[in-house]
Amino acid sequence: MKTGQNLRVGWWRALAVLCILAGLGYWVSSTAADWDWTVHASHHVRDPFGFDSDSLRVTSVKPEAAEAGLKVGDRIVSLNHVPYHGQIQWNQLTAVAPGTLLLVGYRSANGQQGTAAIRMAPEPVVSASKYWGEAGVFLGMSLICLLLGSWVLFARPTDLNAWLFYFLLAFPSVMFYQPGNAPVPLFVPEMAWYQLLQFYGILCLLLFGLYFPERSRIDIRFPWLKYLIIVPMLCAFAVLAPVAVREMVADGNPPWLAAASTFAQNADNVLNLLCVLSCVALMVDKLRSASSADTRRRMRVLLTGMSVGLGAVLIVFVLLPDLGVNLRAHGMWLTYVGTLFFTFAPASMVYVVLVERAMDVRVLLRSGTRYLLARTGIWVLQVVLILGAALILLAPGTHESSHSSLRWVGPAIFIAIVLLLLFVAPKRAREWLDRKFFREAYNAELVMTELSEEVLRFTDAQPLLETVVRRIADTLHVENIALLLRSGESFQLQQAIGLPIDGTLTLTAHSSAVRRLALSNEPARLSERRPDAWYLMADSTERQTLDGLHAEVLLPVPGRQRLMGVMALGPKKSEAAYSRSDLRLLQTVASQTGLALEVSELVQSLAHEAAQRERTQREIEIAREVQERLFPQDAPSLPRLSLAGYCRPAQGVGGDYYDMLLLRDGRVGIAIGDVSGKGISAALLMASLRASLRGLTLASHNNFACLMEQMNGLVYEASAQNRYATFFFGAFDAKTRELECVNAGHNPPLIVRGEEVIRIEASGPVVGLLPKAQYAEQRIVLEPGDLLLLYTDGISEAMTAREEEWGEEGMIGAAREAAKGSAAQILEAVLQAADRFTAGAPQHDDMTLLVLKCEAE
Numbered sequence: 001m002k003t004g005q006n007l008r009v010g011w012w013r014a015l016a017v018l019c020i021l022a023g024l025g026y027w028v029s030s031t032a033a034d035w036d037w038t039v040h041a042s043h044h045v046r047d048p049f050g051f052d053s054d055s056l057r058v059t060s061v062k063p064e065a066a067e068a069g070l071k072v073g074d075r076i077v078s079l080n081h082v083p084y085h086g087q088i089q090w091n092q093l094t095a096v097a098p099g100t101l102l103l104v105g106y107r108s109a110n111g112q113q114g115t116a117a118i119r120m121a122p123e124p125v126v127s128a129s130k131y132w133g134e135a136g137v138f139l140g141m142s143l144i145c146l147l148l149g150s151w152v153l154f155a156r157p158t159d160l161n162a163w164l165f166y167f168l169l170a171f172p173s174v175m176f177y178q179p180g181n182a183p184v185p186l187f188v189p190e191m192a193w194y195q196l197l198q199f200y201g202i203l204c205l206l207l208f209g210l211y212f213p214e215r216s217r218i219d220i221r222f223p224w225l226k227y228l229i230i231v232p233m234l235c236a237f238a239v240l241a242p243v244a245v246r247e248m249v250a251d252g253n254p255p256w257l258a259a260a261s262t263f264a265q266n267a268d269n270v271l272n273l274l275c276v277l278s279c280v281a282l283m284v285d286k287l288r289s290a291s292s293a294d295t296r297r298r299m300r301v302l303l304t305g306m307s308v309g310l311g312a313v314l315i316v317f318v319l320l321p322d323l324g325v326n327l328r329a330h331g332m333w334l335t336y337v338g339t340l341f342f343t344f345a346p347a348s349m350v351y352v353v354l355v356e357r358a359m360d361v362r363v364l365l366r367s368g369t370r371y372l373l374a375r376t377g378i379w380v381l382q383v384v385l386i387l388g389a390a391l392i393l394l395a396p397g398t399h400e401s402s403h404s405s406l407r408w409v410g411p412a413i414f415i416a417i418v419l420l421l422l423f424v425a426p427k428r429a430r431e432w433l434d435r436k437f438f439r440e441a442y443n444a445e446l447v448m449t450e451l452s453e454e455v456l457r458f459t460d461a462q463p464l465l466e467t468v469v470r471r472i473a474d475t476l477h478v479e480n481i482a483l484l485l486r487s488g489e490s491f492q493l494q495q496a497i498g499l500p501i502d503g504t505l506t507l508t509a510h511s512s513a514v515r516r517l518a519l520s521n522e523p524a525r526l527s528e529r530r531p532d533a534w535y536l537m538a539d540s541t542e543r544q545t546l547d548g549l550h551a552e553v554l555l556p557v558p559g560r561q562r563l564m565g566v567m568a569l570g571p572k573k574s575e576a577a578y579s580r581s582d583l584r585l586l587q588t589v590a591s592q593t594g595l596a597l598e599v600s601e602l603v604q605s606l607a608h609e610a611a612q613r614e615r616t617q618r619e620i621e622i623a624r625e626v627q628e629r630l631f632p633q634d635a636p637s638l639p640r641l642s643l644a645g646y647c648r649p650a651q652g653v654g655g656d657y658y659d660m661l662l663l664r665d666g667r668v669g670i671a672i673g674d675v676s677g678k679g680i681s682a683a684l685l686m687a688s689l690r691a692s693l694r695g696l697t698l699a700s701h702n703n704f705a706c707l708m709e710q711m712n713g714l715v716y717e718a719s720a721q722n723r724y725a726t727f728f729f730g731a732f733d734a735k736t737r738e739l740e741c742v743n744a745g746h747n748p749p750l751i752v753r754g755e756e757v758i759r760i761e762a763s764g765p766v767v768g769l770l771p772k773a774q775y776a777e778q779r780i781v782l783e784p785g786d787l788l789l790l791y792t793d794g795i796s797e798a799m800t801a802r803e804e805e806w807g808e809e810g811m812i813g814a815a816r817e818a819a820k821g822s823a824a825q826i827l828e829a830v831l832q833a834a835d836r837f838t839a840g841a842p843q844h845d846d847m848t849l850l851v852l853k854c855e856a857e
Helices: 002-039 063-067 087-094 128-155 160-170 184-211 217-221 227-249 255-288 293-322 333-342 344-355 362-394 409-437 439-457 461-476 512-520 540-549 580-630 679-698 704-718 807-817 823-838
Strands: 049-051 058-061 075-079 101-107 113-119 481-487 490-497 506-508 553-558 563-569 641-648 656-662 668-675 725-733 738-744 750-753 756-759 778-781 787-791 847-854
Touching (some): 058 063, 075 087, 087 227, 128 344, 160 344, 184 255, 227 255, 333 344, 506 512, 506 540, 512 553, 563 580, 656 679, 656 847
Antiparallel strands (some): 049 058, 101 113, 481 490, 641 847, 750 756
16 A cells, blocks of 8 residues: 555656746756846847737738738738748748848738739847846746746645645746747747636636635635636637647638637636635635634735735726737836836745645755755766776777787676665765754654554554554654543543553543534644634633643544544644644544544454353353243153144244143143244233143133133233243043143144145134133044144245245144155154255244144054
């Protein structure tokens, strides 16, 4: 991840270097051209006439053109017998010595064609005082702006504000110089750079107002609003760009494109004015809504400078010409005044960025020059050493007198030296420079970056807090550090250096400082001389806590959804202020610490839940064992009768119940029930049902209907209103094969007699739902070989993964196939058949089956 980030920064820095070289190259080229055309004016020729680049109509003529017969209104057709094809051709043909003939083919207004042989006249000489005055005002000011913008962009290539800052400070270099006099090879790139800044410079002003030094609240609330200006400007550029290209390489523009160009240019002028006014309005709004004194001070300086500078440009260069004032007629002094006042705009930006540290480049300005020169010196030294090695080791080998057997020694040594200088020495030298020139910053950034990665490996909160506090104190030389973590509705001191942990230093969750950190998620500085609004809103208790913490900076320790803690840092031992780089690194550590604290809480929560789950699972296992003991352990043994029963709960414990017991009169009692619901609650009701049945049968009840009524009353009193059970109870006499039974809403037991199936339907409602219920007894005589199947829903409603139901027919078919076996064999066959049908699908309900078989005589 770190390698990818470094690669991304490298690409941005490479792009920044290209833009910086382009801007400096444009300034150098324009300055050199201006110097050459001023000092050597007699070597250059002036334009003999002026013409419209779209219609190619002559708009003005100099004496040399008038003498050759060219008049205003004539249309240019060719230059030196070559059809006119753009500004580049014009620049090539006018880059000649004075006295050279230029043959201009033209068509007059009446349609006649002619050729004007114009002898090119030299440029008029400009006085030295005038040149140096203009150069000092225009070129000097633009160079200073360009250098400062380049420095900030190189220092912060990944910062959007740095790019906006650079383009705004590069804009003055194209305000006063258009590449018309540039040499032909440089004309195209210079014109491209000129058009880029002319168009995007004003747009950058709008974006600068939106995002510097922080994003505008208007843009946060209405992010679409800026596109009402940006999109039309892009559309205007889409029209003006091909027009500019055709002016350079084609014979003008067709009328429709010229008209579109005029409309686009007028619209662009209006949009440029909107950009300027919007920028000022946004700065006014930011000044009113500034979140801190620092931001408010920066915006006040920036707003003043931008208002004066941009207002001067609008008045001198836009408003006065529109009112008919000719700037040249006043001896250029109006231009000088307008330019002088314009410098307030870039000066205010430079002051805010460099002096007010809005983009944290002050440290770079203090020591970065030495560092950059030293790094450059290493590169120069590499080149010098490689060239020297080449001269010493390779040059002698080119002489024929050299010994042939030794000619390979020089190149081999040269290759070794090159490899050493390119791959080994530079890395060691750069590391030495980092330690030499930026030892504290280098070590701090390295340690803090490692710490931000290390904290994520902690799963225990206490070692995490100790490591973070100790490493920050050692790295930044801070005497007092406190880490307060959330505990309910307050933040209590958990770890500290230089402060007692006695429980007195506490911030409430509703305190002004906590609200400020939670809402902004940014560090907060504490200044007694210029306190921020949040500090002024704090009550006396909160201020007493902050004073006790000796805090100079408060850092939020954020989690994913809430503030996990607050880190309070006291002053450094060096008494130096915390730089933006310090705060950025500290915020990274705090953010990673917050995530690590959440991970620690999650680990502890998972461990607690796992222990709780294990205890619950053990309790369920014990309940399952207890419930299994409630089922009959052995089936009663009677002649000419076999019995078997089985229950398989769906969730460890369940609500199904079956029973087999010998009654006092010698009959065997059989029972089956299905309690509503599943799990522990159903199992408890099942145990209550069993206890009620056993107790009532011990009372020698012969009337099963009365027995069921009493059971219904007991279960109703002992269970909730939404709890009930279906129940079947019967007594079978093995001698007479008579079954006396009562069915309380249970699935009808099935008597399988060959191909015949007899159902014992319900003779009363379910048990426990109504306070009183009536039931009727049923008497049925079984025949030898009959099967009695008592079952619950889990057997007949066994389902596949596709929710296909087995049904009673499947159960009856499985029982018939195993009818020759004993009751236990039949039961096993039915359960296996159900399992084969479901094919491993999850069991959705308790499965209970009771089989009674009357053996043949």
